[in-house]
Amino acid sequence: MTEPTGPLKGLTVFDLTRVLAGPTCVQMLADLGADVVKIEKPGSGDDTRGFAPPHMPGTGESAYFVGANRNKRSVTLDIATPEGQEIALKLIAQSDILVENFKVGALAKYGLGYAQLKERFTGLIYCSITGFGQTGPYAPRPGYDSLIQAMGGVMSLTGEPDGAPQKVGIPLADLFAGLYGCIGILAALRHREATGQGQQIDIGMLDTHVAWLANQGMNYLATGENPPRLGNQHPNIVPYQVFATADGFMVLSVGNDPTFERFCKEFGLAHLPADARFATNAARVQNRQLVTDTLAPVLKQHPTDWWISRLEALKIGCGPINTLEQVFADPQIKAREAVREMQHSSGATVKVIANPVRLSETPADYRLAPPLLGEHTDAVLRERLGLSEAALADLKARGVV
Structure with a gap:
């Protein structure tokens, strides 16, 4: 042994x-x-x-x-x-x-x-x-x-x-x-x-x-209300969800108000942070559907790779929705040696x-x-x-x- x-x-x-x-x-x-x-x-x-x-x-x-x-x-x-x-x-x-x-x-x-x-x-x-x-x-x-x-x-x-x-x-x-x-x-x-x-x-x-259950469990304990199913959206942060792009889908994760402002300024939406319905994360959560409907056509204009490269340059959270084939081929996964090979007793x-x-x-x-x-x-x-x-x-x- x-x-x-x-x-x-x-x-x-x-x-x-x-x-x-x-x-x-x-x-x-x-x-x-x-x-x-x-x-x-x-x-x-x-x-x-x-x-x-x-x-x-x-x-x-x-x-x-x-x-x-x-x-x-x-x-x-x-x-x-x-x-x-x-x-x-x-x-x-x-x-x-x-x-x-x-x-x-x-x-x-x-x-x-x-x-x-x-x-x-x-x-x-x-x-x-x-x-x-x-x-x-x-x-x-x-x-x-x-x-x-x-x-x-x-x-x-x-x-x-x-x-x-x-x-x-x-x-x-x-x-x-x-x-x-x-x-x-x-x-x-x-x-x-x-x-x-x-x-x-x-x-x-x-x-x-x-x-x-983490934040969702705490959301219930705070309100006494059953959190609804939101699909790929976040219960406490907006926008933090899946969006369709020109050639597929991606995740956009905007974690705070300065990041949202940076996103809006870069992609032709500079007027939004001045709108009370978009100005803070709390407001965006309250107006979740409006935010989604406003951003969806913008994200649809370009393919996923285009968005990933530009959002990463702006240090805005984003990522593709990978298949397992894409996961195991990803350079980060390879660099971290997330897959190992072992010699089995079968030979x-x-x-x-x-x-x-x-x-x-x-x-x-x-x-x-x-x-x-x-x-x-x-x-x-x-x-x-x-x-x-x-x-x-x-x-x-x-x-x-």
């Missing part, structure tokens, strides 16, 4: 997660140097191994699985068996962190619930990521990204004013839950460093979803999206490509538990690993 180099080097993670929220959390820890043992069910593994097509070329692995499971070692283990539970407990005894996203109470029947482990492993940091958290009337329910987007309000805010509610095009409820889980783990590590005491981190996807090279946390002294590393199912079972059980070849063969024959 290639030695980790990140700031979490020396920490070990017992990973009982699958699909996306949990694996996202653990991949962040792994990228930053933690040694992760990913526990998977023999024969099937993480559900996302079957979320295909597409597969990563030459690997047989789903693109979905590859996206959230690098820098992890895969161990197949049936925790429903007494022998599997015994092995799990021995591995947990050597772990700093356990992350799981089973339904509330599901791990208790295997003797692996937090209440069952906290006295035995007093320094263990135990992160549980579920749909609705460990308490409350919805705690037993399963959580799914689109369900959480619906219940958490974001779908009511997303879409055209006269259209149907829309979910965001990527599973943000899962991703945010994973990232908040990682933040909680890092805070718990700091507490353990000071006191020696572990703790449980209770992450509910609905909780984290409500937390990132193929796989592309992965890089970790965005750029640390100057202890950067994320890319030491292990996403694993084949059970790829590291023998190595981990020999290394951690000292099992012999005969013992491993026996466990395999009985379906424990």
Whole structure:
């Protein structure tokens, strides 16, 4: 195994997660140097191994699985068996962190619930990521990204004013839950460093979803009124939206009144800032449709590239609406090395999206490509538990690993 180099080097993670929220959390820890043992069910593994097509070329692995499971070692283990539970407990005894996203109470029947482990492993940091958290009337329910987007309000805010509610095009409820889980783990590590005491981190996807309602959530708390769907417009800033150009679309982001004045002066609209309906951002928000109707014909006069070059020269926020092909070809994305290549155990090279946390002294590393199912079972059980070849063969024959 290639030695980790990140700031979490020396920490070990017992990973009982699958699909996306949990694996996202653990991949962040792994990228930053933690040694992760990913526990998977023999024969099937993480559900996302079957979320295909597409597969990563030459690997047989789903693109979905590859996206959230690098820098992890895969161990197949049936925790429903007494022998599997015994092995799990021995591995947990050597772990700093356990992350799981089973339904509330599901791990208790295997003797692996937090209440069952906290006295035995007093320094263990135990992160549980579920749909609705460990308490409350919805705690037993399963959580799914689109369900959480619906219940958490974001779908009511997303879409055209006269259209149907829309979910965001990527599973943000899962991703945010994973990232908040990682933040909680890092805070718990700091507490353990000071006191020696572990703790449980209770992450509910609905909780984290409500937390990132941000300005829209605060708009409701301030007024008691449900914010309307505004399509591609901003609820608190105008103009800050999509406009059609002569050959497509672009985003114009005018963040303050001096910027609006600069825009108007440059593009034949110098009279607008003197008009009370346009003079301040608050006035423009109140007269949103008038502002849009006034600017739309102007933006339509020239192609997107023309606008981008001139607006950037004026330091006015703007940008094209890129396809993913254009995103990954963008010179800024390339300069930031947002795509990395890793050598997969199949022999193929796989592309992965890089970790965005750029640390100057202890950067994320890319030491292990996403694993084949059970790829590291023998190595981990020999290394951690000292099992012999005969013992491993026996466990395999009985379906424990």
